[in-house]
Amino acid sequence: MKQMVYDIPGVESVTLAVGAELSLLNLYPAKYKKSEAIPLVDHDSVIQRSDRNSFHIKLGKSFSLPLYHFLFNEQLYMGRSLSSFISVGADKVDPHYLIELEYFGFPTERKSLLKNVHMLFPGDEVMIKAEELIWLDETLPEQPGLHATLVKPQAKGGVVYNLLPKVAADLFSPFDHVFFVEISQQLQANKDSVLEISKDSLPKNFGLNKERADVFNGAHKSNVVEGVDLKEYTDQINDLIKSSWEASGSKESVGCYLAEQFYYPFILFQLNTLAAGTGKEIRIVESANQENSVAPVFSLDDAPIVNVYESFQRVFFYGNKWLSRVWFFIPPMISAKIIKRQQRYSGGEQHICIYALTLDYLLRFYPLKVGNVIGD
């Protein structure tokens, strides 16, 4: 059973003797190491086999490459690309991740879209009990994608809208803000190896509050999703966050604590995922020469095919089977109401629409199991 995974292309067993230490950078291909800053952190980020059954992973504070781990069958799988884990059995969508992303804007406990696959953030130190270490390169076939030759340039809304699927695939996660697309564009356009982003320009809608919860409550057909009671679960996570804030000494406000401990690290991890693919690095700085107030990209008057509101409604008519059946079954009247509500919440941004569209895209084109959708 354990041997079967080696038949999958991109799966490689890493030999590590007891007591030996391996720099994590050695596991990444060359294109991930283009950034000038990365060699400095080489010795900071290591994996060590402390005994026959345990691995210690220690990431330096400036380790800016994406890294995930998954424990299955006493084997520790590690990889830089989340989609690689599908082929070794991590093919179930984690509903807790989705719920936390919806209601809080970030996941807790380093969760990812795939159940039991966890992110590793800069500065993390973990010990995992496993017998074997396996590194996952790209296990899915290469994605050739779309090559287009267009004579006329597209409008800005069209450019951003058409990039949403690609960015969702790169992050391998739904997202609820065009911010990621804009950064992806900047990464492509930027010639320097380091892209600086002002802290003030990061999305600000996060944390459990009534307005955000109302937006997503309206989108759910039932209060119980995949066997998880939404209110009970979000209250539980909220209590967990509050007790963590209290344990920290409550020196700063809850909002600041959430941002520093949960939201910014998650956003930075996502940004690093985008940057790593281009061989660049992203740094969050206190201020940069960037405009912080940018007008929303999409509007109700956009051309219908690139109108995110209409797409949101359209996608559930043509429909992703899973979403349209259980998660978001939204007849036109209800979805029009939800759209109005989310506009009030997000001041012109389209959180729920972008979130649902990007999630739908991933579920349509990747072999993901979405679990017990009827929750019985």
Add this chain to the structure above:
Amino acid sequence: MIQEFFKARDGKSLAFRWLPADDTETALICMHGSTFSSQWYLMFGRLLHRQGMTICLPDWRGHGKSEGRPGDLDYPDQLQDDLHDLINHLKQRGVRCIILGGHSAGSLASLRYLGIYGTQDIVGFFAIAPPLTQAEETRKYDIATSGLEYFIRYFRKRRHARPMAGPEQQNLPKINLWKYWLAMLFPVFRRMAVLSFPPVGSDAGNQGRVLDCSFNLLSAYTIKRYTDLFASLDIPCHITVGEHDEVVDAHILYTVMNWYISPQVESCLTEIPKATHMSAISASAKPLSSWLDKVVERQLEASL
């Protein structure tokens, strides 16, 4: 070039033009657009044939030299069944791989074929100016019922307007909505003409065109759930469209391809400078030719 015939499953004799190259194991089938026949696609066929590709240009039932009632079908999927019979006929003659596609309505008929019969033995799909006019959001211009359709679908008053501009309006078909709805509700009326194309240019230029189209024939190339059909593509595809196409906008196709074709499928979109809906046919031969080379090469590698 040889004019040939094959027997469809109902015994009707259907025509196709056959341009065999040295390699006849791989053939390209190009379905013509509505009202036309294979005769209008000879230039396109010859350009690709010159590159060493075996070309098959079928006439739809009732069009060109094919038997059948002009502008009509016995049932909506009959065009796809005829295409399947043609593919079986070609297979009997030694063709092993097919590259399927077409121009305008022919490309949609081919796409529907892939939706019905799948992609077995089909190694590539191409579409020249596919008119996604059935869905409200993919139209280039508004039609009379656009506002109502939009309201029903999105529960919101339509704010955008896509007025028809310029002389191209006179070349677009006109649908008789009363007849269309009657045919949709009562199958007995489905052989009645519901759509008519205006003659364009000289009488000689319109000779052989079938200008009226029944509900059944219209259904054969009507694509309502374009999202599902594009998403089901699992073979390389190439779509071309003219910069000045009167029916479809390249940006609409670009968006459709970005969102609805799987990222695992190699897909191309080429907007041809200065080309219109009709001039895009021959102009597509060049971009399609280099794409075909890659498709055939991959097929050879796969078979080895």
